[in-house]
Structures are given as C-alpha cells and as structure tokens.
Amino acid sequence: MYRSTWEELRKCQACQSHAPVSMRAKNELIPVTSAWPFQKWGMDIVGPFPSASGGVKFLLVAIDYFTKWVEAKPLACISGKQIKKFVWEHIICRFGLPLYIITDNGKQFAGNPFAEWCEELHINQIFTSVAHPQANGQVERANRSLVEGIKMRLDKHGGSWVDELPHVLWAHRTMPKTSNGETPFSLVYGTEAVIPAEIGIPSYRLQVRIENNDEELRTNLDLLEERREITAIRESRYKKEMAKYYNAKVKVQQYKEGEYVLRNNEVSKALPTGKMSPKWEGPYIIKKAIGNGSYLLQQLDGTELVRAWNGIHLRKCYM
Numbered sequence: 001m002y003r004s005t006w007e008e009l010r011k012c013q014a015c016q017s018h019a020p021v022s023m024r025a026k027n028e029l030i031p032v033t034s035a036w037p038f039q040k041w042g043m044d045i046v047g048p049f050p051s052a053s054g055g056v057k058f059l060l061v062a063i064d065y066f067t068k069w070v071e072a073k074p075l076a077c078i079s080g081k082q083i084k085k086f087v088w089e090h091i092i093c094r095f096g097l098p099l100y101i102i103t104d105n106g107k108q109f110a111g112n113p114f115a116e117w118c119e120e121l122h123i124n125q126i127f128t129s130v131a132h133p134q135a136n137g138q139v140e141r142a143n144r145s146l147v148e149g150i151k152m153r154l155d156k157h158g159g160s161w162v163d164e165l166p167h168v169l170w171a172h173r174t175m176p177k178t179s180n181g182e183t184p185f186s187l188v189y190g191t192e193a194v195i196p197a198e199i200g201i202p203s204y205r206l207q208v209r210i211e212n213n214d215e216e217l218r219t220n221l222d223l224l225e226e227r228r229e230i231t232a233i234r235e236s237r238y239k240k241e242m243a244k245y246y247n248a249k250v251k252v253q254q255y256k257e258g259e260y261v262l263r264n265n266e267v268s269k270a271l272p273t274g275k276m277s278p279k280w281e282g283p284y285i286i287k288k289a290i291g292n293g294s295y296l297l298q299q300l301d302g303t304e305l306v307r308a309w310n311g312i313h314l315r316k317c318y319m
Contacts, residue, residue: 010318017279030292033236044139104128129313263284263297285299
C-alpha cells in the first residue's frame with residue numbers, strides 16, 4: 001500500500017516541475033589530456049568588457065592543453081570569420097595545425113565558415129554540453145586568470161583593459177603551473193624567459209659569451225623532449241590524484257536510452273523564469289548517451305534537440 005502510494009505521488013507533474021535543483025556532481029571527473037604540445041586547444045569568448053579603443057569589448061582566448069600556453073585577442077565582435085582568422089594567425093602560423101579544438105556550442109564555433117574550414121584542414125571540433133563549461137576547464141581557468149589579472153592591474157595603474165592584456169599574458173606564460181611545475185614559456189621554447197627581475201643579477205643569459213651561450217642553448221634544446229616527457233608524467237599524476245579526490249564524493253547517476261527526464265529551466269530557458277516559475281521543464285526522452293555524462297535528448301514527438309545536455313542539468317521524470 002505504502003509503495004503503490006509513493007509510486008503515484010512521485011508521478012505528480014507539478015511536484016516534479018517545482019522540485020529543488022541540486023548541483024551535486026552526478027558524474028565522475030574525467031580529466032582532459034593532451035599527448036603532445038599544440039595537439040589540443042581549448043577556445044572560448046570572454047566579455048563583454050567596457051568598450052575600448054576601436055570598439056573592442058570581447059576577448060577571444062585559446063590555451064594549449066599540454067604547455068598551458070595562452071593566446072588572446074581583443075575583438076569588437078565575434079564571428080566565425082574572426083575566429084577563423086584568429087586560429088590561423090595565432091595558432092596555426094605559430095604552432096602548426098592542431099588535431100583538436102574544444103569549444104562550446106556557440107554559433108561562431110559550430111557554424112560556418114569556421115566549422116567548414118576546420119573540416120577542410122582535418123581539425124576535429126569537440127563541443128561541450130550546454131551550460132557545462134567544466135568540460136573545457138583549462139580555458140575556463142585561463143579566462144578567470146586573465147580577467148583577475150586585468151582587474152588587478154587596472155586597480156593599480158588605471159587605463160584600458162586592452163593595454164593591460166599583454167602584461168597579464170606575459171605573467172601567465174612565465175609562471176610555473178601547479179599541475180606540472182613548469183612554465184608555458186619553457187615548454188614551448190626550451191628555456192626560461194629573461195624577466196625584469198634578472199636585470200642586474202649576474203647570469204649566463206645576461207653576460208653573453210657567444211660560444212658558452214650557444215652551447216647552453218643546444219643543451220636546453222636537447223633536454224626539451226625529456227622535459228616535456230617528465231611534464232606529461234607529472235600532469236598525468238596530478239590529474240589522477242585530482243580525479244580520485246573528486247570522484248570519492250560523487251554519487252554517479254546515469255540515464256539509459258528511452259528514459260524520461262526533465263531539464264533545468266534556469267539553464268534551458270524553455271519556459272519563463274522567475275520566483276514562481278517551474279524549476280524543471282519537459283519531459284524529454286534520452287535518445288543516446290554520448291559519454292562523459294552527456295546525453296542527446298528528443299521531445300515526445302520524436303524531434304531531436306540539436307545540442308547535447310550534461311546529466312547535471314537533468315532530472316529523472318516519472319510518468
């Protein structure tokens with residue numbers, strides 16, 4: 001009697017639509033790795049910022065998943081054409097063709113001309129789930145680091161955020177990263193950058209003797225591959241420990257094909273939002289589980305939703 005009553009109660013559509021939203025992790029952490037430098041890049045758009053000279057108010061950011069090297073360019077507007085130009089000038093012409101580019105599902109990335117251009121160059125586009133930036137965590141952390149650095153410099157020096165960007169990029173590129181203990185600069189060029197703090201301090205890099213300097217440079221380049229291999233091992237160990245700590249607190253919830261689910265209305269915006277609005281909308285049917293906690297959904301009439309949704313924004317629906 002109790003069980004049958006409970007089964008009927010939890011089918012209440014109003015109760016399910018207004019149920020609290022839990023942000024508890026539902027999927028284990030699966031770190032994104034890169035096998036070699038410049039193989040895999042994450043890209044994102046930051047802004048809008050206060051309009052600066054030339055009307056620029058957005059920042060297009062890219063980070064290499066292996067070296068943690070960051071490229072960024074201020075833009076007045078973001079289009080597929082602008083992104084294509086950025087990738088050509090700032091990534092391909094400097095570091096060669098990437099194998100993967102990870103982005104969100106924004107039309108500037110997912111639509112033409114950028115998508116078609118990537119296909120022509122055999123660059124594999126990987127799209128994150130809707131409203132789930134953690135799937136492109138490297139670039140999200142880079143965004144946060146750049147924005148915080150710009151804010152601090154503006155508080156100290158004033159001026160324009162565009163003028164402060166090169167200083168912040170320089171700091172990011174010459175700072176050792178927690179995950180591997182190396183600076184992006186050293187992993188890209190094989191030696192550390194000469195920084196202003198070295199001025200006035202005797203060092204072989206400042207007191208140049210051509211024969212010694214050339215020998216030291218050759219040694220650094222010879223050791224670069226070894227340094228990168230050690231970095232990859234450190235990075236792998238760090239990410240495994242991080243995943244182990246994170247996953248210990250995760251209660252995995254997976255959905256099967258054909259199951260009914262509701263979507264978080266605050267994320268989907270399918271219904272009006274507000275204090276009295278439902279927290280969940282739907283129902284939808286799980287069409288396919290595509291891995292890493294992401295799912296393709298379809299409406300009850302069979303119409304497939306274009307973008308994938310992460311399980312954290314879904315809730316089982318009882319019909």
